[in-house]
Amino acid sequence: MQKKWISAGLIAIVLGGGLYFSWDQLNPKNQEEIVVVEDFKEEMEQDLLLYGININELDVVEGVVGKNQTLSTILAPFNVSYQIIDEIAKKSKDIFDVRKIAFNKKFTVLTGRDSSEAQFFIYEPNPSEYVVFKLDEVSVYKEAKPVELRNVEIGGEISSSLYVNMTQLGITPDLIDQFADMYGWVVDFQRLQKGDKFKVVYKEKVVDDQVVGITDIEAAYFEHMGEPYHAIPFEQNGELSFFDQEGNSFKKAFLRDPLKYTRISSRYNLNRYHPVQKRYKPHLGTDYAAPTGTEIRTVGEGTVVEARYTSANGNYVKIKHNGTYTTQYLHMSKIASGMKPGSRVKQGQVIGYVGSTGLATGPHLCFRFWKNGKQVDWLKEKIPPSDPILPANRMAFDQVKMDKLQLLANIPLSYPTDNLVAEK
Numbered sequence: 001m002q003k004k005w006i007s008a009g010l011i012a013i014v015l016g017g018g019l020y021f022s023w024d025q026l027n028p029k030n031q032e033e034i035v036v037v038e039d040f041k042e043e044m045e046q047d048l049l050l051y052g053i054n055i056n057e058l059d060v061v062e063g064v065v066g067k068n069q070t071l072s073t074i075l076a077p078f079n080v081s082y083q084i085i086d087e088i089a090k091k092s093k094d095i096f097d098v099r100k101i102a103f104n105k106k107f108t109v110l111t112g113r114d115s116s117e118a119q120f121f122i123y124e125p126n127p128s129e130y131v132v133f134k135l136d137e138v139s140v141y142k143e144a145k146p147v148e149l150r151n152v153e154i155g156g157e158i159s160s161s162l163y164v165n166m167t168q169l170g171i172t173p174d175l176i177d178q179f180a181d182m183y184g185w186v187v188d189f190q191r192l193q194k195g196d197k198f199k200v201v202y203k204e205k206v207v208d209d210q211v212v213g214i215t216d217i218e219a220a221y222f223e224h225m226g227e228p229y230h231a232i233p234f235e236q237n238g239e240l241s242f243f244d245q246e247g248n249s250f251k252k253a254f255l256r257d258p259l260k261y262t263r264i265s266s267r268y269n270l271n272r273y274h275p276v277q278k279r280y281k282p283h284l285g286t287d288y289a290a291p292t293g294t295e296i297r298t299v300g301e302g303t304v305v306e307a308r309y310t311s312a313n314g315n316y317v318k319i320k321h322n323g324t325y326t327t328q329y330l331h332m333s334k335i336a337s338g339m340k341p342g343s344r345v346k347q348g349q350v351i352g353y354v355g356s357t358g359l360a361t362g363p364h365l366c367f368r369f370w371k372n373g374k375q376v377d378w379l380k381e382k383i384p385p386s387d388p389i390l391p392a393n394r395m396a397f398d399q400v401k402m403d404k405l406q407l408l409a410n411i412p413l414s415y416p417t418d419n420l421v422a423e424k
Contacts, residue, residue: 051122051130052143053110058119061109071098071121078109078118080135088133092140096123096131127212128205148206149215155199155411158192166198168416175202177260178217182231182242184256185383187224190264197223199411217242219404221411230408232401236393245405247389247397253321254299254383255348258329258367263289264379284375285330285368292333292363294354298345299327307339313366314358317351326370331360 047054065074072085089098101107101123110120121133131142156169166176179200180189199221205213220231220242231242231250242250264286302321306328309315315332317339333355345351356363369378389397 050110051108051120051132053120053132055110057113058110059113061111063107063109065101065103065105065107067103069101069103071101074101074107075109075118075121075135077116078111079116080118084135084138087138088135088140091138092131092133095140095142096125100125127210128207145207147212149203150206151201152204152214153199153201153407153411155197155221155413157413157415158196158198159194162189162192162198169414171200172214173260175200175214175217179220179222180257180260181255182217182220182250183222183229185252185385186229186250187222193225196225197221197413199408199413201407201411219408221408230401230405232397232404234389234393234397234400236387236390241386243389243397245401247394249386249388251386252383253386254325255297256299257288258296258299258327259288259290259294259354259365260297285328285366286378288354288365288367290354290363290365292353292355294363294365295350296329296332296352296354296365297348298329298351299347300325301347302327302345304339304341304343304345304351306341307335307343310358312359314360315352315355316358319345319351324372328368328370330366330368331355331358331364333357333363 048056050060061078063074071089072082075085092098102125106124108120108122109118110122111118119134119136121135122130123133124130127145128147129142129144131140133140154169154171156165158165162180163173163176166179167173179198183189200217201219202217203215204211205215217231218233222229222231230245232245233240233242235241244250298317298319300319300321302319304317305320305326306316306318313328313330315335316328316330317332317335318326318328320326329352331354332352335352336350339345339351354363354365360366367378368375369381370376371381
């Protein structure tokens, strides 16, 4: 075995007679890192596949995209004509626009054993996918990498806030948002108590030993002031929803909050001192503090009746949900594209972004809620839930419930200070 020291951004190895080069060996201007290249050959008894391509008779060059590099400059050292590069760029537009090749993304070039001319160029736009450019045939296709689903069962205790304590255990913000939306009508997350407990079951999506995403929650538990709330998944009427132990639905006609998990900075108040106008006047909305640009979502399905600017409300959107309920979202930095009178929106759809336009002292969302034409306190409204478990489904639900209750009961609580980690 022969070893050489070279300047390289990636290690390059010979496998099955196929030589792996580093990109920086071909581009010696980059002298940032020193690595070892091992050069060896061995007989292969079966095909060696890379990205689904047989590389037994190919040499492999791996690298990462440098600053300001394009498809043309990457392929220049591999004797690929500008005509082929131009054809590839045109043909790939509907699959992957080569102008989106980005800095520090991984790529691989496959060349013939007896020629330095590239036959394949493979680019990884994200950890889950890769795009194959077949240069000799001028064709392009995209593939997804195999995804492994890994079980995660984790529990913890509130000592600070739901967000802080969940992130300390490695739970992602997306999952925290799911959890908060699920329990939003059951638990007031603005008034949690130390010692409240949570448990959650979901799966991580793993590609090449790297977590690239998560699935939706599969079961959950929250204990608030000693009161347990189990969330049991069950499919009814073609829709998977969550139910409590008695079979009552967690789902409501509206989401609990128009922003993903956040902080309420001001509540409905008929005698509030206005911070801009410096006088007492009713505050008929609920204020959610959040950074400028935070996504604002409609709490329910409906039709846009207003989407405009006024000096007091700033940029705002008003939505009629049905003959009873209407909602309004004020002080946006920007209204989302497509929001105009008559537009239909779905529950959870982004309709704008947090800002401080109009009469506002800082970035926040003022959310207003009408019932039968009168503004009411959103936080005190009793919104009717979806249908409970139907009698015909009770036996099947009880079996699912037993399995999920046992699963949740067996999940231990983890405490970051004890350096405990979730079992996967």
